[in-house]
Amino acid sequence: MNDRRRPAKPYRRPKKDPVRVLAFEALRAVDERDAYANLVLPPLLRKAREGGGFDARDAALATELVYGTLRWQGTYDEIVAECVDRPLREVDPPVLDVLSLGAHQLLGTRIPTHAAVSATVELARVVLGDGRAKFVNAVLRKIAADDLDGWLRRVAPPYDEDPEAHLGVMHAHPRWVVSALWDALGGGRAGIEDLLAADNERPEVTLVARPGRSGADELLAAAGEDRALPGRWSPYAVRLVDGGEPGALDAVREGRAGVQDEGSQLVAMALANAPVEGADARWLDGCAGPGGKAALLAALAAQRGATLLAAEKQPHRARLVARALAGNPGPYQVVTADGTRPVWRPGSFDRVLVDVPCTGLGALRRRPEARWRRRPADLEGFAPLQRGLLREALAAARVGGVVAYVTCSPHLAETRAVVDDVLKSAGGAEWIDARPLLPAVPGLGDGPDVQLWPHLHGTDAMYLALLRRTA
Numbered sequence: 001m002n003d004r005r006r007p008a009k010p011y012r013r014p015k016k017d018p019v020r021v022l023a024f025e026a027l028r029a030v031d032e033r034d035a036y037a038n039l040v041l042p043p044l045l046r047k048a049r050e051g052g053g054f055d056a057r058d059a060a061l062a063t064e065l066v067y068g069t070l071r072w073q074g075t076y077d078e079i080v081a082e083c084v085d086r087p088l089r090e091v092d093p094p095v096l097d098v099l100s101l102g103a104h105q106l107l108g109t110r111i112p113t114h115a116a117v118s119a120t121v122e123l124a125r126v127v128l129g130d131g132r133a134k135f136v137n138a139v140l141r142k143i144a145a146d147d148l149d150g151w152l153r154r155v156a157p158p159y160d161e162d163p164e165a166h167l168g169v170m171h172a173h174p175r176w177v178v179s180a181l182w183d184a185l186g187g188g189r190a191g192i193e194d195l196l197a198a199d200n201e202r203p204e205v206t207l208v209a210r211p212g213r214s215g216a217d218e219l220l221a222a223a224g225e226d227r228a229l230p231g232r233w234s235p236y237a238v239r240l241v242d243g244g245e246p247g248a249l250d251a252v253r254e255g256r257a258g259v260q261d262e263g264s265q266l267v268a269m270a271l272a273n274a275p276v277e278g279a280d281a282r283w284l285d286g287c288a289g290p291g292g293k294a295a296l297l298a299a300l301a302a303q304r305g306a307t308l309l310a311a312e313k314q315p316h317r318a319r320l321v322a323r324a325l326a327g328n329p330g331p332y333q334v335v336t337a338d339g340t341r342p343v344w345r346p347g348s349f350d351r352v353l354v355d356v357p358c359t360g361l362g363a364l365r366r367r368p369e370a371r372w373r374r375r376p377a378d379l380e381g382f383a384p385l386q387r388g389l390l391r392e393a394l395a396a397a398r399v400g401g402v403v404a405y406v407t408c409s410p411h412l413a414e415t416r417a418v419v420d421d422v423l424k425s426a427g428g429a430e431w432i433d434a435r436p437l438l439p440a441v442p443g444l445g446d447g448p449d450v451q452l453w454p455h456l457h458g459t460d461a462m463y464l465a466l467l468r469r470t471a
């Protein structure tokens with residue numbers, strides 16, 4: 001009997017795609033080291049460019065693959081779970097990262113289906129081996145059988161049965177985050193859907209011109225009219241419309257300007273513009289790292305002949321603060337100090353900023369992985385620190401002085417609940433209506449505090465409470 005079996009195909013080495021390998025390496029760093037993509041990705045891109053053969057289009061694709069995969073991770077997990085024959089927890093994390101990268105190319109980009117599948121299978125051969133690449137190929141072909149809308153209809157719970165879970169899958173947020181954001185925002189379905197959708201948009205790169213050292217006009221001229229727009233609300237803000245490279249601008253390289261979300265500029269401006277009784281010579285930033293708000297405050301203080309003390313507990317972050325303030329024309333000092341155990345005398349300052357550590361739920365556009373990393377229990381860990389920092393900030397202010405309590409989280413447990421608790425227990429302070437200090441900004445609510453929103457203001461969801469020391 002003749003053996004008519006086809007001869008075995010010769011082994012073909014997998015083709016190494018530098019863009020997708022880089023994206024995979026970034027995802028593994030985020031997963032294995034709890035790193036943040038905005039810290040991991042830039043050095044990987046820089047190394048790839050220095051190695052040659054990696055251009056701006058490659059960098060843009062790698063960035064989209066990393067950030068897009070991280071934003072939609074939870075939803076992609078739901079879809080992948082429908083396509084595998086085992087619980088998702090039994091799929092090795094590196095395999096799941098490759099599958100998520102493939103899912104994003106299939107469901108979240110315009111990459112053709114055949115190219116998305118073949119490129120991801122080749123990636124799997126490079127980083128996982130031929131055996132697991134076959135598994136990846138089988139799963140991706142199942143995912144490719146439908147588009148994102150079709151998959152969402154299949155895996156999202158009905159809205160009428162569980163609104164938060166439905167919106168969580170549809171907009172790639174954990175259910176508890178949807179619930180917390182909805183509580184803080186208030187209103188009906190349309191508002192929360194707009195907010196969740198805004199969290200999934202790529203944020204603009206926003207620059208800040210540090211007063212007395214540079215101006216928005218200089219930044220606009222340097223960036224070019226086709227690449228930059230004025231800020232929406234801050235007179236110091238410039239938006240790079242195409243993402244751009246801030247380090248290409250002289251003012252940024254020289255420290256006369258920096259990268260800073262417009263919401264961060266607004267809360268610093270509100271503190272600087274709040275009326276104080278009597279002297280206005282000593283300002284304090286009690287949680288200054290990494291230094292963006294401190295640099296703006298120092299520049300504003302210098303214009304009035306005031307001095308800024310910038311305190312940061314972590315030494316490496318204190319060094320970042322010192323770097324941000326270097327060259328400020330007015331007097332300033334940077335110290336490594338714990339704001340809950342102050343090294344300064346009580347009642348020493350006219351203006352105090354305390355930008356407390358928090359869950360970061362207001363910056364999910366910039367740190368998409370935080371939505372999947374944070375847990376409700378994290379709130380309990382931050383609560384004592386937030387209250388302790390605010391109590392000491394009030395103690396640091398003199399009678400008649402002003403304190404700004406700031407968080408990059410809209411969660412009610414990290415915002416008004418903290419302020420209310422401290423005012424009840426500590427006394428000797430009163431609310432200041434912060435809204436008149438931001439007259440150009442619409443939609444600031446009932447006050448006296450201010451909550452900014454990505455979908456309403458184009459900023460991170462910064463919270464601001466202004467308090468005056470009364471006794």
